[in-house]
Amino acid sequence: MKRFLLLILIFSYVTSNAQTITVLDEESRFPISNVAIFNENKTKHVVSDKDGQADLSVFEFNDILSFTHFSYIEYEVLKRQITTDIIILKSTEHTLDEVFLSSSKSKESRNRIAEQIDVFSIKDIQRISPQTSADLLAEMPGIKVQKSQFGGGSPVLRGMESNRVLLVVDGVRMNNAIYRKGHLQNSITVSPTMLDRTEVIFGPSSVIYGSDALGGVIHYYTRKPTLSNKPNINGAGLMRYSTVNNEFSVQAGVELSFKKLASYTSISHSKFGDLMMGKSRNHGFDDWGKVTEYSNNTNDYYSETPIANSNPNLQKNTGFDQTDFLQKLLIPLTDKSSLSLNLQYSTTSDIPRFDRLTERRDGELRYAEWYYGPQSRFMVSTQLELNPEKKWMNHGLITLAYQDIEESRIDRKFNSLDRSYKTENVDIFSLNADFSVPLTKTKDRILSYGGELTHNDVGSKPEGKTLAVSGNTITGYSGAFAVQSRYADGGSTYSTAATYVNYRQDISKTSTLNSGIRFTYTNLAATWIDETFFTLPDNDITIDNSAVTATFGYVFKPVTDWQFNGVLSSGFRSPNLDDTGKVREKSGDVTVPNINLKPEFAYNAELGILKYFNNKKFYVGGTVYYTLLDNYITREGFVLNGNTTMIYEGEEANIVANVNKDQAYIYGGTFDIKGTFSEYFSTRASITYTKGKAYDTEEPLSSIPPLFGMIELSHEKGRFSSSIDFKFNGRKRPEDYNITEDIDRYDETPYLAETDSYYGTPAWTTLNMNSKYKLTKNLDFMVAVDNIFDIHYKEFASGISAPGRNFSFTLLGNF
Numbered sequence: 111m112k113r114f115l116l117l118i119l120i121f122s123y124v125t126s127n128a129q130t131i132t133v134l135d136e137e138s139r140f141p142i143s144n145v146a147i148f149n150e151n152k153t154k155h156v157v158s159d160k161d162g163q164a165d166l167s168v169f170e171f172n173d174i175l176s177f178t179h180f181s182y183i184e185y186e187v188l189k190r191q192i193t194t195d196i197i198i199l200k201s202t203e204h205t206l207d208e209v210f211l212s213s214s215k216s217k218e219s220r221n222r223i224a225e226q227i228d229v230f231s232i233k234d235i236q237r238i239s240p241q242t243s244a245d246l247l248a249e250m251p252g253i254k255v256q257k258s259q260f261g262g263g264s265p266v267l268r269g270m271e272s273n274r275v276l277l278v279v280d281g282v283r284m285n286n287a288i289y290r291k292g293h294l295q296n297s298i299t300v301s302p303t304m305l306d307r308t309e310v311i312f313g314p315s316s317v318i319y320g321s322d323a324l325g326g327v328i329h330y331y332t333r334k335p336t337l338s339n340k341p342n343i344n345g346a347g348l349m350r351y352s353t354v355n356n357e358f359s360v361q362a363g364v365e366l367s368f369k370k371l372a373s374y375t376s377i378s379h380s381k382f383g384d385l386m387m388g389k390s391r392n393h394g395f396d397d398w399g400k401v402t403e404y405s406n407n408t409n410d411y412y413s414e415t416p417i418a419n420s421n422p423n424l425q426k427n428t429g430f431d432q433t434d435f436l437q438k439l440l441i442p443l444t445d446k447s448s449l450s451l452n453l454q455y456s457t458t459s460d461i462p463r464f465d466r467l468t469e470r471r472d473g474e475l476r477y478a479e480w481y482y483g484p485q486s487r488f489m490v491s492t493q494l495e496l497n498p499e500k501k502w503m504n505h506g507l508i509t510l511a512y513q514d515i516e517e518s519r520i521d522r523k524f525n526s527l528d529r530s531y532k533t534e535n536v537d538i539f540s541l542n543a544d545f546s547v548p549l550t551k552t553k554d555r556i557l558s559y560g561g562e563l564t565h566n567d568v569g570s571k572p573e574g575k576t577l578a579v580s581g582n583t584i585t586g587y588s589g590a591f592a593v594q595s596r597y598a599d600g601g602s603t604y605s606t607a608a609t610y611v612n613y614r615q616d617i618s619k620t621s622t623l624n625s626g627i628r629f630t631y632t633n634l635a636a637t638w639i640d641e642t643f644f645t646l647p648d649n650d651i652t653i654d655n656s657a658v659t660a661t662f663g664y665v666f667k668p669v670t671d672w673q674f675n676g677v678l679s680s681g682f683r684s685p686n687l688d689d690t691g692k693v694r695e696k697s698g699d700v701t702v703p704n705i706n707l708k709p710e711f712a713y714n715a716e717l718g719i720l721k722y723f724n725n726k727k728f729y730v731g732g733t734v735y736y737t738l739l740d741n742y743i744t745r746e747g748f749v750l751n752g753n754t755t756m757i758y759e760g761e762e763a764n765i766v767a768n769v770n771k772d773q774a775y776i777y778g779g780t781f782d783i784k785g786t787f788s789e790y791f792s793t794r795a796s797i798t799y800t801k802g803k804a805y806d807t808e809e810p811l812s813s814i815p816p817l818f819g820m821i822e823l824s825h826e827k828g829r830f831s832s833s834i835d836f837k838f839n840g841r842k843r844p845e846d847y848n849i850t851e852d853i854d855r856y857d858e859t860p861y862l863a864e865t866d867s868y869y870g871t872p873a874w875t876t877l878n879m880n881s882k883y884k885l886t887k888n889l890d891f892m893v894a895v896d897n898i899f900d901i902h903y904k905e906f907a908s909g910i911s912a913p914g915r916n917f918s919f920t921l922l923g924n925f
Contacts, residue, residue: 224663262295270325314681465909483518600637728785
């Protein structure tokens with residue numbers, strides 16, 4: 111008997127110290143790779159390999175093990191209780207008590223967050239398979255995306271966009287000194303194939319993120335490597351082809367996991383051809399958006415006149431290429447600290463500015479050439495993560511980053527040999543320090559604090575070259591001419607310094623309080639040298655601004671299935687160089703610098719409600735808000751040196767500038783549902799309404815989209831999953847446009863000859879389908895059909911028509 115017991119003990123010891131388990135998905139029963147397995151104090155860890163296998167021998171017999179993966183519910187178990195070699199994980203799609211990272215820059219459960227938030231995990235991103243990150247954002251509830259050309263996408267949150275919405279990647283702000291008012295294309299400079307998740311916070315978020323976050327924060331999280339006590343190699347790849355623009359995209363990624371080093375490398379390339387618009391014109395405007403002629407001029411090909419388009423539904427001059435590279439390294443320094451390196455590079459081919467290439471003057475196409483030069487974004491950042499478990503700091507993250515941004519604009523008019531080049535370079539240095547500490551052992555009171563330093567150095571170089579032409583060939587240049595720089599030609603800087611404190615407390619089991627305060631200081635300096643085109647009151651300026659912002663949020667959960675949220679918050683945006691010192695011409699208006707521009711502020715109140723069903727597998731929710739804008743910035747006619755017009759590039763133009771006004775308001779709400787309502791079926795739906803108007807001028811605000819939303823039904827069983835969705839967008843009537851600022855392209859909506867007026871944006875609907883079949887445990891095949899009925903429409907304020915019927919085929923592998 112004693113020998114038998116001894117054998118059992120020996121067997122138990124051996125199996126507990128040499129136990130290999132396989133982690134499987136609950137639905138498909140396929141292996142899950144990259145599952146991180148930690149002991150309670152995180153001193154030991156392993157990662158499941160491409161076959162879902164992990165060796166648990168590194169852990170002690172009585173260790174509590176946590177199995178974590180962003181796409182799955184965290185699972186905890188005592189090692190001694192593992193009596194099988196199979197571990198089953200449930201997808202987070204089957205529960206809505208999600209964990210968010212952006213709201214307080216640390217992990218936080220939805221049931222403790224008062225703000226309106228949304229997240230798309232890697233499974234959501236792969237299911238949608240978007241061509242660009244702008245297309246990904248357009249799928250998220252409450253976000254409308256505007257496009258001036260296909261190589262772009264300007265997200266609108268609560269009626270605000272561009273430099274009123276903060277873009278962040280891996281904790282580093284992307285917004286810089288030349289993020290402009292109007293529409294931006296920078297959201298595409300992070301490839302969706304590199305993303306692990308995307309989180310959105312709606313409403314002013316200036317306490318945690320500082321200036322610019324008036325409409326909200328969009329936070330891209332790229333994929334990251336994980337450490338493993340056992341050497342592990344994982345690979346992944348994607349190939350996609352789309353018919354609507356002959357898109358071909360490829361991506362490959364490799365993860366190396368070791369005990370003292372982890373690495374993730376990814377490279378992707380996309381080639382987009384010219385975009386086909388929809389042919390079914392339910393709106394009743396037969397010619398709206400059609401491209402009857404276009405410019406076929408290139409860098410080395412010259413044509414005096416436009417040429418006829420053989421297919422007016424094909425939007426010529428919309429294609430471009432994009433390449434993205436990501437390299438991450440993770441190095442553990444001690445049991446309680448680690449260092450990571452994050453290197454990102456994104457570049458494009460020339461991107462035609464479609465809306466400018468279709469602009470007409472006196473009935474004729476105006477531009478022979480108008481395109482962005484290669485748009486490049488380089489970022490290198492290091493993050494030091496600390497877990498000292500001290501009274502003054504339990505967790506800390508210090509992020510040091512450098513970004514190098516280059517963008518250029520090249521244009522030439524028909525009947526002219528003069529080509530203008532305007533190149534902008536921005537060097538951005540930033541330092542963020544974010545710390546948190548529980549004030550009680552139960553962690554029901556958490557104090558967060560930190561600071562931020564940023565410095566932008568902007569160079570703006572103008573150049574004019576006169577082409578030398580032989581027939582249709584550009585042979586070189588015959589001369590040079592003066593061109594006005596877009597920004598201060600003598601150089602400019604924009605710097606910020608900030609500190610914040612945030613406090614979160616569970617007042618009781620049913621309520622949570624969140625409050626915070628932030629102080630931010632900004633400094634802008636700019637010097638103008640060339641006075642060929644205009645003279646400023648002062649050519650050498652320095653502008654200092656500061657602001658205190660605060661937030662107060664309250665979460666009340668009277669019972670398990672109900673949650674009520676309330677938020678009072680303030681935000682601000684200090685004018686950057688683009689607001690204060692930009693010079694550009696569009697549609698006969700020249701924007702000139704206004705060195706007296708002041709910050710704009712937002713004061714926000716919102717109420718939210720969530721009702722959960724079926725053990726939090728399904729919810730119905732909604733948020734309503736009211737935002738008061740004070741000292742808001744808008745563009746209008748301007749007097750410079752006593753003049754309201756000027757001669758610019760040989761043509762008379764009206765002078766306009768960004769100016770401060772008194773007060774305006776935006777109110778609205780988003781209603782959404784999400785979750786599974788049976789074993790194999792799930793759904794999501796949302797509808798968003800926004801209204802904005804100025805108190806002083808009584809004009810509508812710009813960037814206010816019409817009513818929009820979507821309804822989706824999904825099915826998943828075993829190897830096969832599919833979904834069908836219906837998207838809708840209401841009409842934006844003429845009286846809802848801000849004609850003075852002219853940002854929303856009112857004069858590009860359908861023209862009504864009988865009344866000599868414009869119709870506004872027509873309403874539209876589309877029906878879309880996608881499906882996925884798991885060919886093997888490592889290979890997925892996806893097919894999508896977007897805009898099934900080939901409807902012609904334009905997204906709100908967009909210069910380009912939306913894609914017509916599109917068949918997309920994607921092959922996704924994990925090896």
